[in-house]
Amino acid sequence: MKVIAIDMDGTLLGNVHEVTAENAKAVKEAQQLGVNVVIATGRDEKEARSPLKQAGIICPTITVNGAQVRDEDGNVLSSYPLLKEKTRHVFDVLLTNDIYFELYTNHGTVTDNYDKAIQAIIDFFHAANPAQDINTMQQFAKERFETGAISLVASYDELLEQEDTEILKVLAFSKDEEKLSKTRAQLHDIDGLAVSASAPDNIEITHKQAQKGLAVTAFAERLGISMDEVMVIGDSFNDVSMFKVAGYKVAMGNAEQAIKDLADFISKSNDEDGVAFAIRQKLSHMSR
Structure with a gap:
């Protein structure tokens, strides 16, 4: 393998939302052997880079499901924002169906409802780890606002009117x-969109070119590497395009x-250093 693309939530990150020590060690072992490691996540750059920095991992990132690709220094290599007329159509569908939503923009992630944003992140993490303490999840959700990982805005429509604002997801x-099923069907009818999910109770809407699989393919092509030499690790529906x-x-x-x-191989869970286990299994085969 010459490229390893790794998802974050439910994959590289353990249930406390940090890169486990063994996962970080295995990533660095692969890099030392000349393997190109790239993170492929639905998170935006800020929320992706923070746990990587904490773990001492320096690598390129595919963020917002492929809407942005950055090199290891954070320089943007490609960006695929939603067209604004498509975004308005998406707004109409979600509002008509009374679905709460957040926006990932080139200036960060935003919400127009603080309480619903808190509950949404609690539900997301509860689905991934039902045993986790509810107070811990609530604190983490509130910290997203305190650290600026997500911001409160008065109006999505006003944000969309700003010329320097791009909607990435x-x-x-x-x-x-x-x-959700009805809404997905209506969104699939809109040309130019990619519709996926990172959990059973959400919908992720991006530009049709903003898919992890397309971004990983472009990343490998940039390096002159065949897709036969690419390994991907993931856990959810927004990873399907990579698996294909x-x-x-x-x-x-998990x-x-x-x-x-x-999958060709099923590893251990994200809270059992499953990424490290998979990487080391593959590296051991390569060294034979």
Whole structure:
């Protein structure tokens, strides 16, 4: 393997939302052997880079599901924001169906409802780890505002009118499965969009070119590397596009069953250093 693309939440990050020590060590081991490691996440650059920096991992990033690709120094290599007329159409669909949503922009992630933003992140992490203490999840959700990972705005429409603002992703949440299913179907009818999910109760909407699989392919091509020499590691539906193009696919032990069905190898869970286990398994085969 010459490239390893790794998802973050539910994959590289443990259940306390940090890169585990063994995962960080294994990533660096791969890099020392000349493997190009790239992070491929639905997070924006700020929320992606923070845990990487804490773990001492320096590498390129594919963020917002592929809407932005940056080199290891944070320089933007490519960007695919949503067209504003498409964004307005998305707003209409979500508002008509009474679906709460947040915006990922070139200036950061924003919400127009503080309480719903807090509840959405709690629900997201509870789905990934139901045993986690609710007070811990609440504190983490509040810290996102305190650190500027997400900001409160008065109006999405006003934000959209700003010439220097680009919408990279719309992230919608609902616990109502029927409502989500109806909304997904309506969004799929809009040309030029990529519609995926990072959890059962959300919808991620990006430009059709903003997909992890397309970004990983472009990353490998930039290095002159065949997709047969690319390994991807993930756990959820927004990783499917990577699994469709990579030569070797690893699903986490905690992955959705649909992701496991696409995998060549099923690793341990994200809270059992599953990324480190998968990387070392592959590196040991390479060294034979």
